[in-house]
Amino acid sequence: MRKGLIVSSLLAVASVLAGCGSSNEQPEAPPSAVSIDQVRWDNGNVRELRAAIDGRAAHGLDRMAFAIEGQPGNAEGDRQLTQSALRYAAALARGATDPAKLHEVYTVPRPDPDLLPGLAKALKDGDLREWLDGLAPQDNGYRALSKAYLALRGSKDAVTPVIPADSEPLEPGSTDPRIPMIARQLVASDYLDGKDAQGNLYNPAMVQAVRRMQADFGIKPDGVIGKDALEILNLSDAEKARAIAVGMERMRWLERTPPPTRIDVNIAAGRLVYWRDGKLADTRKAVVGEPENETPQLGSPIYRLVANPTWTVPRSIQSKEIAGKGSAYLSRNNMAWKDGWIVQQPGPQNSLGLVKFDMKNDHQIYLHDTPAKQLFNEVQRQRSHGCVRVEDALGFAEMLARDAGVLDEWHRARATGKETFVPLGREIPVRLIYHTVLFGDDGEPIIRSDPYGWNDRVSAALGFAAGGSHRLRASGGDVGP
Structure with a gap:
């Protein structure tokens, strides 16, 4: 993934991801006079x-x-x-x-x-x-979306060149004038490194990028750019305008003045952003819920760190994915029955990893570590059962503990090897939110995939026709939350 794209995208949508206000930190408005x-x-x-x-x-x-x-x-x-x-x-x-x-x-x-x-x-x-x-919203990101929407609505010329359709699929190793446009979208979608987007040759790096994209969307991963692959890469002006209008609407849903210290997770992009005293302190990848186990859009604070967490397996995962596997499976995965529940004991192979970030909500959603580190290398990181897995979660916990002044307590808790709770003292507001439009290095909007299809219901309410884009395929991955 291009670092410049990540940083500029996150900064450009700072106001998008800045709306997680904490109602108890802002004075209540007096009644209208x-x-x-x-x-x-x-x-x-x-x-x-x-x-x-x-x-x-x-x-x-x-x-x-x-x-x-x-x-x-x-x-x-x-x-x-x-x-x-x-x-x-x-x-x-x-x-x-x-x-x-x-x-x-x-x-x-x-x-x-x-x-x-x-x-x-x-x-x-x-x-x-x-x-x-x-x-x-008065930020640069909203203004950029407005400008792009007006251009798409009012001009016959595409803001981004449309990739022409062709009767013949593009085979690996072929040369075609459409290759630069295809490469541009692959780079924008994080499937391809910018240095590999050169010339009109459908080169091996591009082939590999296309195969990954095809696998993510349930298309045969043969690297051949046919009708289905082009539909993913080649949004029409109408589809772009629709996505941008939805992006503006989602921005309007958000409070304009966020807490200066907060954590924002963009579910659609699988990215976490940590703001400290109004400044960007950290960004990292996140793995979120797969389709059919979507991570909900919540405003919910972190109030404590849990070192060496146990995991009580939810009934849904227990019945669908563990039932019938027998005692050998439980023993192999350090699991045991306790009071009618399957509980996984602490350790590096625990599905929560070595740290859990406890949050206050009624949906049993929280941030946590994971032993499945390979999932952070995926482009589409909608792979969990709904909770949010954090890249280098131990490093992130160390950062939060230091900022909260509880670093020594955190180190002692980790050293016990047992499940131990470390209150942060001051809650950190977290927002889990869904945005499919990011921004490139040049500040121009980049439209990413809509992995849950959630843009459809918003766009329909705004008066747009329903979209027909390909949806991300559920991964059927590990049993973790």
């Missing part, structure tokens, strides 16, 4: 509102209707206009859709501004459109 019946409109305000809504394509909302109801000059008309303005303002401030209704689980905190006082002031000051535009 403005009544809806006190808000007054004139014809100039209505024109501003209409112009703002007419320009909603800048936010990827042009497939949605925002009707303007009411006429100024009477109480009922003013009330209807206010309600129309608040509907559009809410779409910009916290999203046009409700993620809790689109996803089975969504507990990431959302913005909840009191919009009425701001609307009243904007009307009085005559800057309604400026106020409305200011409700959307």
